[in-house]
Amino acid sequence: MFQGTGSDVGKTVLVAGFCRLASRKGIKVMPFKPQNMSNNAAVADDGGEIGRGQWLQAFAANEKPSVHMNPVLLKPQSSTGSQIIVQGKLSGFKKGADYQKMKGELLDRVMESFARLKEKADLVLVEGAGSSAEINLRACDIANMGFARSADVPVILIGDIDRGGVIASLVGTATILDRADRAMVCGYLINKFRGDLSLFDDGIKAIRNFTGWPCLGVIPWLEGASLLPPEDSMALEHRSPKKHGKVKIAVPVLPHIANFDDLDPLIHESDVEIVFVRKGECFPANSDVIILPGSKSTIADMIALRERKWDGEIIKHAKKGGMVIGICGGFQILGRKIFDPDSLEGNISETDALGLLDMVTEIGERKLTRNSNAIHLLSGLPLTGYEIHMGKSFGPDCRYAPLKINNVEDGAASPDGKIWGTYLHGLFSADAFRHYFIGSFGAKPDKSGHFEKLDNALDKIADELEKAVDVNALFRLAR
Incomplete structure (x- = not known):
């Protein structure tokens, strides 16, 4: 031991x-x-x-x-x-x-x-x-x-x-x-x-x-x-931008951030720059993408995001035509409202969210935990990952689901596809999809794959x- x-x-x-x-x-x-x-x-x-x-x-x-x-x-x-x-x-x-x-x-x-x-x-x-x-x-x-x-x-x-x-x-x-x-x-x-x-x-x-x-x-x-993927958020204290890349991705570090190793395959791409935005900091004005990672307490993190004035910065980025992606809890934050009627995540039962997607989320008792296969619908590329969540999201923008997980449509997107989210963790580990994604911003992908690097x-x-x-x-x- x-x-x-x-x-x-x-x-x-x-x-x-x-x-x-x-x-x-x-x-x-x-x-x-x-x-x-x-x-x-x-x-x-x-x-x-x-x-x-x-x-x-x-x-x-x-x-x-x-x-x-x-x-x-x-x-x-x-x-x-x-x-x-x-x-x-x-x-x-x-x-x-x-x-x-x-x-x-x-x-x-x-x-x-x-x-x-x-x-x-x-x-x-x-x-x-x-x-x-x-x-x-x-x-x-x-x-x-x-x-x-x-x-x-x-x-x-x-x-x-x-x-x-x-x-x-x-x-x-x-x-x-x-x-x-x-x-x-x-x-x-x-x-x-x-x-x-x-x-x-x-x-x-x-x-x-x-x-x-x-x-x-x-x-x-x-x-x-x-x-190697970090075990907990203490590792984020030591992570800072070390390179300039063709694509710049900003990530807010919220109090209950979870499963942020979703970002590791992007971090380890030579032509990608990841900026972790901490309390008291602003989002880089030249960010191409903002990614909202998972959260263990989505309502509390949405409130923290608002208190830090980041909601206005993210909305401004979206209005300028920038891409915003949410994964799991981050996806829930992209909608209009988050409800927690049984107080499963805390003592606040509902909050307004960013309103970038026309949908709402309700936190429920049933927890979905599974490994999953998926398809990115726009590119047709296969994905593998996993789901860990207690909420369901629904609304008009779910008609534009970006993924199919186990043959069922998942997530939501704005009609122009610039704002989108999914419940699938690990999607950027799929080499072909990651290369397609960063290539759409003009970045050149590394030759070696994510698991090969690991x-x-x-x-x-x-x-x-x-x-x-x-x-x-x-x-x-x-x-």
């Missing part, structure tokens, strides 16, 4: 890299994360939701993603509460304190899923969540040491040297863990190292003196990690890990 001294130390990427490495060695390996908190979800092959990180790790392991790879998924819906997904299915909504009380009940489901993977795999690589040193949450923990102890899984700690204070974070973790938890740790990894490795020799000695733990490797900054990135990460870590010794620790 790989646990971190804090959040965002690189656990997801390292587990994916080790999954790829093990798979290349002929080991049947599967990833597992007992509890995840993320609004970047994927649909597993057995039909339910899992964190995007576990989908990536399954891809790296050359295994089909399963709901049992991430049996508990928390999807934050407000500042105090989350949707609870258990073994892929919606279980309800809980505030933080209430969820802490139910975690003991969920451990049985977690252990059941872990047992299923163990039956099928030679090796299971487990990812912890947040920090293993959150002793205030230890009593009912199922994400870190609580799981490790219940499953009797040896633990590797990961420290992030790039953020500074890595020695203190490792020594501090050892200091505050109780004796039984500390005994589960059999070594540590230093991640995101840059520069002369010999300069950290004394650091390794100091950590050994304080903790008794061996260093199992010092891992360099992994350039391929930037090509594969190559994982192979490069695995190569780096094999150089930096005694992988055979690491895997032997798994007994």
